[in-house]
Amino acid sequence: MTASTVPGLEQAPTTHRALLDWVRDVAELTTPLRVVWCDGSQDEWRELSVDLVNAGTLVRLSGKPNSFLAVSDPGDVARVEDRTFICSENEADAGPTNNWMHPVDMKVLLTEHFRASMAGRTMYVIPFCMGPLDSEEPKLGVEITDSAYVVLSMHIMTRMGTAALERFTAPDGTEREFVPALHSVGAPLAPGQADVPWPCNPVKYISHFPEERMIWSYGSGYGGNSLLGKKCYSLRIASVMARDEGWLAEHMLILKLISPENEVHYVAAAFPSACGKTNLAMLQPALPGWRAETLGDDIAWMRFGEDGRLYAVNPEFGFFGVAPGTGWHTNPNAMRTIEKGNTIFTNVALTDDGDVWWEGLEDRPEHLTSWTKQDWTPGSGDKAAHPNSRYCTPMSQSPILAPEWDDPKGVPISAILFGGRRKTTVPLVNEARDWRHGVFLGATMSSETTAAAAGSVGNVRRDPMAMLPFLGYHAGDYFQHWLNIGERAAPDMLPKIFYVNWFRRGDNSRFLWPGFGENSRVLKWIVDRIEGRATALDTPVGRIPTADALDLDGLNTPLADVDAALNVDPGEWREEIPLIENWFKHIGDDKIPSALRDELESLRLRLG
Ligand code: GDP
Ligand code: PGA
Ligand code: MN
Ligand code: MN
DSSP, X not given: OOGGGSTTGGGOSOOOHHHHHHHHXXXXXXXXXXXXXXXOOHHHHHHHHHHHHHTTSEEEOSSSTTOEEEOOOTTOSSBOGGGEEEOOSSHHHHOTTSBOOOHHHHHHHHHHHHTTTTTTSEEEEXXXXXXXXXXXXXXXXXXXXXXXXXXXXXXXXXXXTHHHHGGGBOTTSOBOOOEEEEEEOSOOOOTXXXXXXXXXXXSOEEEEETTTTEEEEEXXXXXXXXXXXXXXXXXXXXXXXHHHHTOEEESEEEEEEEOTTOOEEEEEEEOOTTSSHHHHHTOOOSSTTOEEEEEESSOEEEEEOTTSOEEEEOOOSEEEEEOTTOSTTTOHHHHHHHHTOOOEEESOXXXXXXXXXXXXXXSOOSOEEOTTSOEEOGGGOSOSSOTTOEEEEEGGGOTTBOTTTTOTTOEEEEEEEEEOOOSSSSOSEEEOSSHHHHHHHHHTOEEEOOTTBSSOSSOEEEOGGGOGGGOSXXXXXXXXXXXXXXXXXXXGGSOEEEEEOTTOBOGGXXXXXXXXXXXXXXXXXXXXXXTTOSOEEEETTEEEEOTXXXXXXXXXXXHHHHHHHHOOOHHHHHHHHHHHHHXXXXXXXXXXXXXXXXXXXXXXXXHO
């Protein structure tokens, strides 16, 4: 079959030359049965969801309106960091934290994988826009995929279809650039061959071409590998754009905090995957009188505004949240969002009455169908939901959505939080002395690995600014870029930087700090520090709240635990020094900005 005979190819709702050419080339290479240009309509959603229910990919839930459960292939449940590649022209530009292959070699190799990879399937063309549609320079992309699950997920996670495609032509008539993002599950069907509920390929490549601003993803249907607007575009490719253009593309939530006196502060926070971003973004403050509103739970793009402050925009349109641990007690706002329906759940358990359940949700049923499609009872021993199971739900359904969430201008950030999952050493909260020290804290932060990525869980690793898996270029250059950003603004215009750890443990490995809504106490101290109202204690690693500065009114946690959570133990920190040294060696001592080496040296001196 020649490409010109592929049904649908000629029905393009656009005259954009580069887009038409690219779609034709991909159709010729991948030989799908038909091409569908996605419009993002309700009809499209209905049709595809019915198709996927018939195919056994989705189960329609009776417990929530217009909502579905997908269970994946057991080998396709998380991001695959060891299969993720930054294909810069020079290996040195990818840096030591990324897998690298020469772009030509990767293209030659992957072209053979993509050849006829969509045989027997539909090829969907999804125009999308990351960030508000009415931005002056909308960040456009087109994902081509052979997965209808990806199309439905993109409906939720991005501004896509007709509304996005309209932005492909600028007001003056010029054709705008877009990021081509090619995806295939890598499971072609021979004529007459029956499909499986979750097609994928054991061979996976998540490839990025930073100079060309292009993405090729092969073999996985899992969100982080297949929804290419998210990690691939908005972090890996966008981090390179941001370096070149003088802004920041970061793995951060965006939260609006309103004090009892109606002061407003916007906070951005970078925690590694499965370390609390979505939960903090949806915070229900335990402190009376405080309110929180959400603007984003995973990605922030930050640029300087005309007033010299950093303004953040969330490029996404939905939440892709970790299900386990989410419940009415921990995250009621997430529960209220998904109760409204229009949600796709992946790898959670199915109740006998057609609803979903996962560990950490209240009202555990006595019988379930687990994510592996096994009968499950509380005595089964296994988890009913995969630890990285997810809900994918529209942001617009959040009961605490900030009214300015879709404003292309973004919101001015007062504080940046870095944080991770550390059982020991790292205090509950620690304020950086200045921007440079804050960059040091971010560049050397560490966290235990989680189920969000394939591989072992619970190993402490350095995860700079929570961007280790998402950097599109050399980590050393990235640190320098952060320092440069700090040079461009007056110190009092920059966000204050803090390092938090909700996950410190006491004996019996219990959490010392209750977390979730109680984190508002830490945020209150942070706001008070910004406003110059709260006191802090200088320690060798930074500034922590003095005994009376943290509002503990009504907190049920024993004071001894709070003290232990806040404690800075110089002995424990001295053990961090060689780990940080090794980290710097790994990045390359010549690539570590001298300002950060100076910070390490003064930390060493302060620890004695
Ligand atoms: P994200 O992947 O960074 O967005 O992290 P999530 O907010 O989805 O949280 C990941 C896991 O950490 C979930 O199981 C949460 O229930 C849990 N979690 C989130 N915030 C806290 C907290 O403050 N304390 C504790 N102990 N667990 C938390
Ligand atoms: P998360 O997003 O940060 O909410 O876990 C998905 C991911 O990072 O893989
Ligand atoms: Mn993430
Ligand atoms: Mn999240």
